[in-house]
Amino acid sequence: MLLLENRLCGQGEYVNVSKRVSYVSTVKFPRINTAVLRGEENCKEKGGNPPTCFYRLGQKNPVIRVIIHLPCTEPTKISGTHVSFSLHFSSAMDDHSITKTRKTIPPFKNWPKVAPQIICASSASWAMLCTGLVRGWSSSAVPQLTSANNETLHLELVEAAWITSLPPLCAIFGSLMIAFPMEMYGRRMTLATISIPYVLGFYLMGLSYYVDWAPLLFIGRIITGLITGASAPTSQIYVSECSSPRVRGALGSFTSTFMSFGILIAYIIGAVVKWQVMCFVIGSLPIVLGLSMLLMPETPSWLVAHHQEPQAKDALQQLRGKYTNVETEFQRIKTNASAQLPNSSYAKILTNKYLIKPLLISMALMFFQQFSGINAIVFYSASVFQDAGSSLDSFISSIIIGIVQMVFTMISVLLVDRFGRRALLMISGTFMAISLSGLGAFVYVKKAWEELSVLDESTVQEQTLLAELGWLPLLCLMSFIISYSVGFGAVPQLVMGELFPLEYRHRLGTISASFSLGCTFLVVRTFPLMASSMGLAGVYGLYAACCLIAVVFVAIFLPETKGKTLEEISKFFGQPTPKSVAAGIQSKSEKKPLAVAKIVCATSASWAMLCTGLVRGWSSSAIPQLTTTKNDTLHLEQEEAAWISMNILSLQTLLTKKLLRNSCNLLFTASLPPLCAIFGSLMIAFPMELFGRRLTLATISIPYILGFYLMGLSYYVNWTPLLFIGRVITGVLTGASAPTSQIYVSECASPRIRGTLGSFTATFLSLGILIAYIIGAFVEWQILCFVIGSMPICLGLAMIFMPETPSWLVAHHQEPQAKVALQQLRGKYTDIEPEFERIKINDSSQATNTRYIKILTSSHLMKPLLISMALMFFQQFSGINAIIFYSASIFQEAGSTIDRFLSSIMIGVVQLIFTGISALLVDRFGRRALLMISGTFMAASLSGLGAFVYAKKTWEDLSTLDESTVQEQTLLAELGWLPLLCLMSFIISYSAGFGAVPQLVMGELFPLEYRHRLSTISTSFNVLCTFFVVRTFPLMASSMGLAGVYGLYAACCLIAVVFVAIFLPETKGKTLEEISKFFSQATPKCTEAEEPCSRIEPEKELLPL
Known part of the structure; x- marks a missing residue:
């Protein structure tokens, strides 16, 4: 039979190849990529009906080159922009494959097809912008509310602390409550609906100033806190289910980027207006979420799961582009939906070992995200600027941090589908640990020298040196913010939307989001206690250790989901013994052990x-x-x-x-x-x-x-x-x-x-x-x-x-010893015949x-x-x-x-x-x-x-x-x-x-x-x-x-x-x-249709750009 492996998604034509018949075709392609047809060497007589294989040609370069590499074919003819080829199979073929290998295409290369997905991702991510507004509000409003000059609605420090910590606590319940409407009414309608409580909450907070009634302010914070918990899983799941595998990483990072953007907007507005005016200004922004989501399609996965297949196909066509064939992807979504279990209660989730693993991975990433120290280091940011000798106002320093965080979160959007989730997380965790270590060391030395009561000459010199090193905490601060934004600031939420199977996605996503918010609340409440008992240096050292543990965890347990469909990821965790995690989603038989x-x-x-x-x-x-x-x-x-x-x-x-x-x-x-x-x-x-x-x-x-x-x-x-x-x-x-x-x-x-x-x-x-x-x-x-x-x-x-090297042994005509040495090097149970034959052939040449x-x-x-x-x-x-x-x-x-x-x-x-x-x-x-x-x-x-x-x-x-x-x-x-x-x-x-x-x-x-x-x-x-x-x-x-x-x-x-x-x-x-x-090769040349000369590719991978 013919097998097809194809991941091209662009607009193009189909080539129909049928067995046991003479098939002649002349097709004109206005813009096509290269088609590479390859087969094995065996032609055997088989009975049965001849199957048909469709091979899709994606559009990229107007260069025509068709290679037919089958043992029973006539020569290929190429002329101009027409491709003419004829296949005549004198006997049925078995186990022929058609494969296409190509270089990674930048996420937003094919704009007409990606544009609908970008619009949907931006609309859904507006919910996270609203979450950023809630988080950034307290940074600007709380200093005004606790100021001694504030006569209307003045808050004590204890009340202000609750105003700051209430949203993370309430968000835990909000993330758990959103699972039911998200599954019952759909992701789109849920996102459109949650804009209403956002507006209501902000308006109540602003109204509290004019009626001079503090409980109204608390009620508004509770409402907005609940909705922040509901926003994260809903928006992330919507984006993940709407995105194609090639751009899912980039679009999935939109949520973190929009949240950073929301925090920055709150910082900027709060620096120029009073807190009550800010409530009404930022309270109007969620209206954009409600209006835009009414115009967006529902996710195809949810529609298929709820037996609305015609609407699902229309939604998928709208997301992938008007001229894109969505049949293959649609059938895959249907197959995955039919394979899901009907019972999705929390009891089933917590007792299913195939669901616990992705849930624990996601929760661990959320834990490391919060215990990386992001809240602690932002809390200390004003002091860091002071140590660097800066005269910037605390509001301006907050805006600078917000800009840096937003810019590098946007950069992570471009990197996540190029380098993968694992690489970004490990690099991010490493540099975060280094930054926290440097900051902790500075704080420790500074505190130790300040506590010296008698200042001898050496101590004066040391303090002078410390003053000259004021740039160090500022460097560590910026390094930490950049490292966090590129990796742990965005990727854990993205992974949360990828790891879970369709049937359980709404419940598992809410559990993971609730756990993240619980960790946020825990960090905010415990940081001052740990700082007083361990000192700031000890706290930063603890957070640095968490970052290093996170790197090890990612390297061992997190699978690489870059370029994988959600169905492939679900299937990976559904296998009884998924072992090969470190290099991606592969089965044990597909990856040789490291000898x-x-x-x-x-x-x-x-x-x-x-x-x-x-x-x-x-x-x-x-x-x-x-x-x-x-x-x-x-x-x-x-x-x-x-x-x-x-x-x-x-x-x-x-x-x-x-x-x-x-x-x-x-x-x-x-x-x-x-x-x-x-x-x-x-x-x-x-x-x-x-x-x-x-x-x-x-x-x-x-x-x-x-x-x-x-x-x-x-x-x-x-x-x-x-x-x-x-x-x-x-x-x-x-x-x-x-x-x-x-x-x-x-x-x-x-x-x-x-x-x-x-x-x-x-x-x-x-x-x-x-x-x-x-x-x-x-x-x-x-x-x-x-x-x-x-x-x-x-x-x-x-x-x-x-052992001696097999190459040297073969070159000196000691083939039995070479084979033994190669077996010893590759492992006892590894099949070494192909490699051994390759060494022999290379030696003979x-x-x-x-x-x-x-x-x-x-x-x-x-x-x-x-x-x-x-x-x-x-x-x-x-x-x-x-x-x-x-x-x-x-x-x-x-x-x-x-x-x-x-x-x-x-x-x-x-x-x-x-x-x-x-x-x-x-x-x-x-x-x-x-x-x-x-x-x-x-x-x-x-x-x-x-x-x-x-x-x-x-x-x-x-x-x-x-x-x-x-x-x-x-x-x-x-x-x-x-x-x-x-x-x-x-x-x-x-x-x-x-x-x-x-x-x-x-x-x-x-x-x-x-x-x-x-x-x-x-x-x-x-x-x-x-x-x-x-x-x-x-x-x-x-x-x-x-x-x-x-x-x-x-x-x-x-x-x-x-x-x-x-x-x-x-x-x-x-x-x-x-x-x-x-x-x-005597004359290795490069044409415009081939890879550059600076790239080595085996013969089976020498494909045009």
Whole structure:
């Protein structure tokens, strides 16, 4: 039979394919997308009636291209804007499929079809704007009601507290009460009706001023509070049921955007008029909700569930557009409605395990949304502005917060259908936790210093520093508001409208909304109590912990609903054993388990890069001890110390201590150790190909141990050449480790997680540097040699038990061993036949001559080599060594008294953390995205640092200090935090992208037969660039100035972004064989109907835009 998988929803034509008959068709399409018809290879004689398959062609480009890939077809003919094709099936076919794979289309690309849905979503979301008006009213009205100057309807503080907290409490009951009318009378009529109580409530509140009767004000707040609880589930369910899967995320975020807009409107109006006038002004806005909803259609799902199928079809046609065929979607809605259980009582809900899971997920998101601290941090916003030295009025600060929240909530509308619900929530939770931690730390330090009764000199200095850090709470506040608005401010309500089955949606939605409001009330009431007992710092720390727990919860339990129909989501939770949550809605059989063997192999091989990190970090701790005048045993002169130096931090130590009169000679000799790594990377190609990747990695652990032990032994025999010999040995091994470990990991990893495992090497490199920093801060250098010299033993022992890479075994005609190794890597119960056959085919297509002269004259090899070398060039010329060189001075500019060793450890910790984070992101967002984002933020950070250095040097060079210059220098002193911020931003950006991805890409781009040689060339070039950067940095700094050098490196970062965007193919999710085949094509051209050349797609996915 013929199977159809199609998610196109645009206007188009149908192609009718019928079996066992000759079918000839000539169709003219004015605007169509490409049709791709593909089938399997078997044609078998089958009985029965021939089924018919309809394949829809969506409209996008006026380019015609029909590919018919069936074994029993005649050739396809294409002419102009007419598509002519003939199919003749000599026998019936079985299990043929027609599939269409396409890129994600922006949510609002097809305007005629999306416009009705946008209008409906905006109308329904007006109910949430009214909710925002209720919430924002108290911020402007309560200060006026409690003011001593207010003589009419004056409220005491206790009464004002109840006025503020009544709406969340009443909303709990409102959300539970709305379930019955929403199911009985429909979503549309319910939304139209609730506008009346909104108007009534606001008008009663305004009228209370003129009759001077406080109970009327309370009655109005209770009514509006009840309706706010009814608005959330009703509007969210209406929007979700009216939206198509492609735009449901964006339209579902309208509710949060409109609520932020309502709060902002209340802030603005309340800042210019009195509270009673504001009641009548904002009380008129709900009229728009009632009038607009009368013109909107009812949701098709509700109409079908209530046996109104003709009206449901008309409503669906109105929502999807006049010329859209809605038959398929309508049948799916009918099928889903017929599958629902008739009994939807609360007792059934709470005892049905398939309903409890989505309910608990939704309630957990609501809990984390409220306990993220949004109300607490907004409560403290006025104080935060004061700490930052701002003279803004509290009303103006509230308006600023409202604008920021609304803008970034609107931005989330554009992001939620592009990156998914899970990604936004996890990123939002992470940055919220960081912001709250920073704010809590500031509050804690500020309170501690304020409580000191005796102010000695150090305390005065500390308080001065604290005053200069007034920008920190403001930065944390804005960062928190932005992070909350993009993720947890909008997505939980959106998910609430998606997770629940149709029959239970009205009841489950109200339960979840009620729970959210209960949490809101709990947070508002408990915040002052916790603040008095734990302190504000403790409260913010608690909320930060909740944010981190929320990230873990989302990663484990929340399924990705992006692009899924509501029926698919309902079916997912209706299955007995839905396990694969982490990567989306899939069944267990559709997703291969993450084999532990692959992680163990990647960790073992990456230990070689940890050893490289130990070599690099050793000099930072050892050089100061070796060159100190107090060192009597094996004392090194300055030039000798420069010879063994590997890390630029050591050069910084020597320069700042002025141990050499000629810094250029120092840097020349200090640049020599990387040259040893160049020879090491070139020498390792032969053993890596002859003896295998595994045995090579196991063997290089021996020279590592020998080198470190010789260095330590030199102290006891007091013989300097022994120290040099050890450094040369370890230096050579650092060059050999990088290509070997990266190739081993890439060839062992499956395409789905190759990016994550490939980033292990960079993570372990950062870990090794950090280990050397930490150990070196506590022990003498010779002890350090023996301690870190024992760590490579783990590499040798681990690699003995690891399998060889299947690609190398197949290339060396050891197919039985290759199959065993592949089975061990993929898991005991995984079917490896397809992958094994692909490895064999790829190996048989490789050339036999691998001389360097052949490599340098082969066009299909030069392209990946040049791409890899360019990435290595940009990695080094991003300025990583230059900015680390200046790190100690940056800490001093920020007013820090941190020791140089401690600052190095801090940089190492930051680099390790974010290199580890990049390992989690690289297979989710791709190599290209990480590199482009990384390069952009690196350029911004370097530009900021360069501007600060330029301004500082310019003002220092002024010989006459007039009043304006003094003011400028004072301002510059207060901006001491800027270079520290730029430093950390640069380190984070580098670690997340250019610190790890170039080495990962190096292990992916090269064909198997040439991989060992090409990787060594690329690694050698990388080390050579390191040598060049270290050598030229002081020369450029003396001629151009530090500002000029940072500007040049920033320009290199921007050029890197352009290079990646144009030339680097996306290798995420591709097999190494597919990548090799892409570069093996003699003339890969791109036409206007095809994907750009910068994108790699397997043959079955090479579709036009």
